[in-house]
Amino acid sequence: MRHFGLIGYPLTHSFSPNYFKNKFESIEVKHADYKSFEIHDLNSIKKLVKTKDLSGFNVTIPHKQSIIPYLDELTPEANAIGSVNCVKVVEGKLIGYNTDAFGFKTSLIHLIGDKTIEKAIILGNGGSAKAVQYALKQMKIDYSIVSRSGDLNYNNLSPSMMRTYQLIINTTPLGMFPNVEEHPDIPYEAITSNHFAFDLIYNPSETAFLRKCSLAGAAIKNGQEMLEFQADKSWEIWNA
Known part of the structure; x- marks a missing residue:
């Protein structure tokens, strides 16, 4: 099972969880899920990244800029923008992207x-x-x-x-x-x-x-x- 998610605060009316649930159904992805992680304090991210089979997560308000110090690497685009809304987990390393x-x-x-x-x-x-x-x-x-x-x-x-x-x-x-x-x-x-x-x-x-x-x-x-x-x-x- 591959795990994906969204971090931010609050996440009551967020777009991504339902979108990815429907996407997984439409393209018949059977061994993946997408969850909301309502995180107020980014120190909690250390616990999140220990989640087994975590492949990546999206980032929303208010963490798009404040998450950067917690990442191991930024793409040139994310670095130029100074804002991250997508993180890929590669062998325990967190790589920040901007797809906005x-x-x-x-x-x-x-x-x-x-x-x-x-x-x-x-x-x-x-x-x-x-x-x-x-x-x-x-x-x-x-x-x-x-x-x-x-x-x-x-x-x-x-x-x-x-x-x-x-x-x-x-x-x-x-x-x-x-x-x-x-x-x-x-x-x-x-x-x-x-x-x-x-x-x-x-x-x-x-x-x-x-x-x-x-x-x-x-x-x-x-x-x-x-x-x-x-x-x-x-x-x-x-x-x-």
Whole structure:
């Protein structure tokens, strides 16, 4: 039996366990399971890695960056991003990967199609935002970061500035279930049909942020497909 899992805190509404359960059934993987490990203190990871036949695990909030000191090795991509969401166990060694950037980039391409995006604005600057930044660099899309304490923040982001960006990406937890009416405080009146809006949140499927952007005419996308792509990439890594 091969064991896989997800570590984070809390994990009440996590995507991965059900996704992998269904995946194992659909591709007829009979000798594997995927469990949730609700870990608040990462010192507990030492006990987890002693689990017999543990092949790998995903990492979610709030541990994507804080797990790095506990790993034996990082891939060049994970090192450049500074965030890990996938760990492969090889002969007791923990190797950190980042599949968020791949998932985001692949899903974003599905959203924008053949449109040229020159400038993007990223709301938030946590671990997931770093993967988004990495993907945008790969796609040669210039970006600015809006955060509560940065040079560009929610107090000085003006409507005229908002109009200069074609792509708006929410990497904050604002609007995530159960706080579904929360949304980033940006000038939605400046959004038009020339904009694309991407929210990394998948529950609810349409956040207040996406709803406001859609009402203004923007093309929108949630984080469901991104999660599926990053999960499939994790499975590929664990089986390589």
